[in-house]
Structure formats: structure tokens, C-alpha cells
Amino acid sequence: MNYLLTLAYDGTEYCGFQVQPNGRSVAAAFQDGLEAVLGARPDIKGCSRTDAGVHALGFALNFHADCKIPPFKLPLALNSRLPRDIRVLSARLVPEDFHARYAAHTKTYLYRILNSAIDSPFDARYYHRIPGRLDTDRMAKAAAGFVGRHDFLALCASGSSAAAHGDTVRTITDCTVTRKGDRVEILVTADGYLYNMVRILAGTLCEVGAGRMDPGAIGGILASRDRGRAGPTLPAKGLFLHHVSYDLPEEETRG
């Protein structure tokens, strides 16, 4: 049986999703919980790697197991064995050949900014704070410039294997900027991402919002394929994997 699970996690204490030689990964913590529940430690396939400190509201992963627990009982069973900063939100069966990474149509990321002179005692782990006023109308205009099929090399951190292979064309289907009080949210949906792409995209939009870049400059930045033309890489703590979209058959029986 192939199980697809959705997870939320606070990435602050982790080196990212993927198992790493050094550092505690979300995947390893999840496998420990899985082993406690199933008595087995199957390989897991995550929808994305996510960097150290990045959070998730709707991370997807799958694994194969001969499991007597019906899928709808898995979240509670696993949550009793997982650290409090990782929660399983849902579980279902999927076709045997389903792979959480390759089956993903699009992934949506959220970047959260606290646009305030004063930090919040409650949200400091989950927002990047920018004290100077950001003009979100300008940011929204610039965001539209990222939408479409483009070479995103200008938004790719060095050391990317995709860049080394010349594989830097992606399609962003949606990129929006919204403000609620002093909270600014950037939501990006794409068929794939380059290394640090969302954090650089968010950093570029903030340059526009702060008035240091023009909203019309995005096309030129992308065409330049020059990382130096884009904005800074914003910190991991503001970044959330929001959700992943799959084309899946109606859910199978609940028993």
C-alpha cells in the first residue's frame, strides 16, 4: 500500500526535510515516529527538500507499507509519537506508483513579512521583520512580472545542480502580495523551483516595496540571468511550503 500524508511542521529546529549527514531532519524525526507506530522504517519520498529553518503548512510525503491501521487513523497514531513541532494533518491511500515529488503539478510557497518597527513577541519565529514601510501595491505589480514561463537563473543561489545542468526554466502560475495590517504575505505557485528561488523572489519584491527597485524591472532582471541583479535572499524563517497540488483519483475507502 502506498500512503500519502500531509504534514505541518515548524522547521526552526531542523536542518530541512531531507535526511542529512549532519543535523536533525524532519524526515528522520518522522521516520522515528513511523517506526514506533508501524514497527518498520520505510523509505519516504517528500514533495520537496525544504531548507534548514523553512516551515510547512501542507508538506506532502508518501511511503509504501503493509500497515493494518486504516489511513484515517494514522494522523492520531503518528501524532502521539512525533515531536510537537511536526503534525500529521491527513493520510490517504494512493496508487502504487505515486511519488510525492514527481506527481506534484504545482507547489505553493508562502513568505511572511512583519512590516513593523517593532518585533512581535508571538511571531518572531515565523515572520521576517522589515521595519521600513513596504509599498505592497508596487510589490503586487512587480509580482505579476514573475508570472509565466521564464528562465529563473537570476533567482537561483549558487551551488544549484539545476543551474549546473542548465535546467533553470520554470513556470510560475501565480504570484500575489497581500497586506493585512502590518503583515505582508507573498504567495507563489509554480511547477518547480530553483535553489532559494522563493527567498530571492521575496527579497526582490521587498526591494521594490522599499522603493529601491522599479516594479517594471522584473523582466530585465530575469532576462539578465544574473543573480546580482535580483534582491537579497530573505531568511528561511519567513518561508512556508503552503501546499502541493496533485491530480488524484477520489479517495479510496476509509477502512
Added chain:
Amino acid sequence: MNYLLTLAYDGTEYCGFQVQPNGRSVAAAFQDGLEAVLGARPDIKGCSRTDAGVHALGFALNFHADCKIPPFKLPLALNSRLPRDIRVLSARLVPEDFHARYAAHTKTYLYRILNSAIDSPFDARYYHRIPGRLDTDRMAKAAAGFVGRHDFLALCASGSSAAAHGDTVRTITDCTVTRKGDRVEILVTADGYLYNMVRILAGTLCEVGAGRMDPGAIGGILASRDRGRAGPTLPAKGLFLHHVSYDLPEEETRG
């Protein structure tokens, strides 16, 4: 000069606002910061005591000081000396005889409930989780029953000095229940509160929401003056002092 400051704090690590013989209080932590900035340690008057673990979004306090720093510069100066879980949001001058507790017309408290079978990895410190579905329409009806001038002894924890003095009549001017997804918020505004009153009020509303009490039962519970008739005291972690209302003159000069 009499300074009125507004603070937000995460109360998780504190024994409440008020200085206590045992335990770290928000007031003591604040006074340490004040002393570092002013070189003096004035008495501070808080708008409320707030219990251990209770949070604040808009706590008000005042103190008298001969301070060369203009009020508008105090928040940044103090925030650089305060622990990260306490932030000064604003500061202004008020008349010499102003007292943050006695001058308060009304105080508004917020109680936050996560109505979900699964805990949130992000909000566990700031929401009380109730797994079973709460009917917020029923809760809103019951909430209306608390509004008005009533004897609230039935919502008062034992050991209250107000109760010992027979001083248990208060006026709730507003009490609302709203739901956004799996988040339920109870907002209460009153001219004063008895010991644990909001947490017992919230616990009573949750009994109604869970179907164990009738929305029409509130009047009878209050009339009984019997703590045993009301619902349980919900945990401190869901409770926030939301804001305090004062009648104040227009703010004085900013220099």
C-alpha cells in the same frame, strides 16, 4: 512626567504581570529594562495583574520618571533592553494623576481556541485546543447572556478578595464568539473582572458549544451565584489581554 506605555508579551515564561515573591514577573523584567535605559527603577502601575501564563496584545502601564528621552523614542530604546517575549508598542505622556489601573474604562480580553483534532505546530503556546466540534452559533447566543450588569460570583474562582468583600458585580459591555476555520475567538469587554472570570466564562461557553449546556442557561447560572454551575476554568495559555480603553486628552507633543 507620567508615561503611559502599551506592551505586548508572551506570558508563557512568566508568573504573571505583577511582581511576586517567587517566580519571574513581566513587571520585574520590564523594570530591569527600564533601569538599563533610564538609570532609575520607578514603580510601575499595571492595568491588570494577569495570571501566570496569560499573554497580552495591548497591556497598559504607567510610571513617573524624569526622563530625557522623548516618549516616541522609548519603545525602540526599551525593546533593545527587554527580553524578546516582551515588546513595548507605544509610549506617550499622560496627566500626572493618571493611573493605568484606575483610569481604565474597560478592558478587553481575548480567549483563543483551536477547535481541531490535531494540534498546530505553530500555535500550541497561544491556543487552547478542543478536539470536538464546537457549535459557535450556540456559543454566540450564550455569550449574549453574559452582557449587562450582573453579579458574576458564579464565574469567580475561590480565593478572590473581591468575593470575600462581596464586590462581585461587574458590567460586561460586549461578549462575542467568532470562528475562522478551526480557530474560535471569544472577545469580552467589561469594566472589571473577578479572579479567573474570563477563563471560566470561556469554559462555560465551550460547554454550550459542545452541547452539554443550553445557550439559555446563562441567566440561571449567574443568578445562582454558584461556581459549580458554570463551566471549567480554561488554561491560561489561550488568554490574552487584548486592550484597555482610557479617556485621554489628545497626545502631547512628540518631542
